[in-house]
Structures are given as C-alpha cells and as structure tokens.
Amino acid sequence: MGGKSYFCDYCCCFMKNDLNVRKLHNDGISHTIAKTNYMRRYDDPKKILTEERRKIPCNRYLAGYCKFDLFCKYCHYSEKELKELEKIVLTKKKSRSRKRGKSNQWPWKTHSQTGLPPSLQNINLAKLRETNFELNWG
Structure with missing residues (x-):
C-alpha cells in the first residue's frame, strides 16, 4: 500500500x-515527553533555575537513567549545570538593566519646539494667515 506518511517533528518518526x-x-x-523536552528549550532560564533549585x-x-525525564519530581541538573544556568540568568538580568537605563525619550528635545520635526511642531497661526491657498495647480 502506498500513500503519504505523517512525520512527527517532536519524536522524529x-x-x-x-x-x-x-x-x-x-x-x-x-510524544508528550518529546514535546515537553522541545518546548523546555524556550522556557525562561530564571523559571527553570528556581524550579530546579x-x-x-x-x-x-x-x-x-530516569524514566520520568522532565516529569520527575527530582532534579536532573548537576551542580555545575546549575551554576552555568545561574550565569545565564545573571547575564540576562544585566542586559535587561542596561536596556532599562536608556531613556525612552524622543531623540529630539522635548522641552522646546525647535528640536521637533515639522509635523509635530505647534501650528504658527501668523504664518498660516500669510499663506496663499488660491494657487492654481497643474
């Protein structure tokens, strides 16, 4: 018999x-274990560290060998692996704090109108009155 077969990306079968x-x-x-193992790669390292500690x-x-794998209620990380995970968490925390240190201000000066682009500046009514709107287009 022919036909197409289905490939499971998690189980590789x-x-x-x-x-x-x-x-x-x-x-x-x-399949549940394979999927959990795969999705665990994208978990937050801080969450994994607190759970494993x-x-x-x-x-x-x-x-x-432990047949329960990620569903085991005991820790499967060695002390060396936990220390490496802790380093990853600390580097992520430092990079976040550096990002927070930067101000979220506009790149131009907010206290005066001169630094703003023309589209964000207040309308000058005197200049608007001087404008001739009766131009012939084309």
Whole structure:
C-alpha cells in the first residue's frame, strides 16, 4: 500500500497519515515527553533555575537513567549545570538593566519646539494667515 506518511517533528518518526493514528500518537506518553523536552528549550532560564533549585537530586538519574525525564519530581541538573544556568540568568538580568537605563525619550528635545520635526511642531497661526491657498495647480 502506498500513500503519504505523517512525520512527527517532536519524536522524529513517521506514521500512517490517518487521523486516528495521529491522535493516538499525540496522546501517547513518549510524544508528550518529546514535546515537553522541545518546548523546555524556550522556557525562561530564571523559571527553570528556581524550579530546579527547589528539588533534591534524582538518584535514578545520577545512576544513569530516569524514566520520568522532565516529569520527575527530582532534579536532573548537576551542580555545575546549575551554576552555568545561574550565569545565564545573571547575564540576562544585566542586559535587561542596561536596556532599562536608556531613556525612552524622543531623540529630539522635548522641552522646546525647535528640536521637533515639522509635523509635530505647534501650528504658527501668523504664518498660516500669510499663506496663499488660491494657487492654481497643474
């Protein structure tokens, strides 16, 4: 039998392109773990650090393998990895503080009209009265 097959990006596997097969696969524990692992890459490092600091080390993981992976209630990070994560959080915090230090003011002077572009300056009524609006166009 031919036909197109469906590729799961999270699990890196092919399956029959059938709605029931895909639903069964997406509800499975292996797909859920693979998807969680993938999405964890985009989590905030500060959030991960605070969660992992609260946990105690996992004996199964330190022995070689823990079947619960990210759903384990124990920490799977070594002290060295936690320190690296802490460095990442500190560098992110410093870069944010530098960005906040810059003022969000307009690049021109706000206390006087001279620094503003013409479209933002107040209308000069005397100049407006002098304008001749009866010009012939074309």
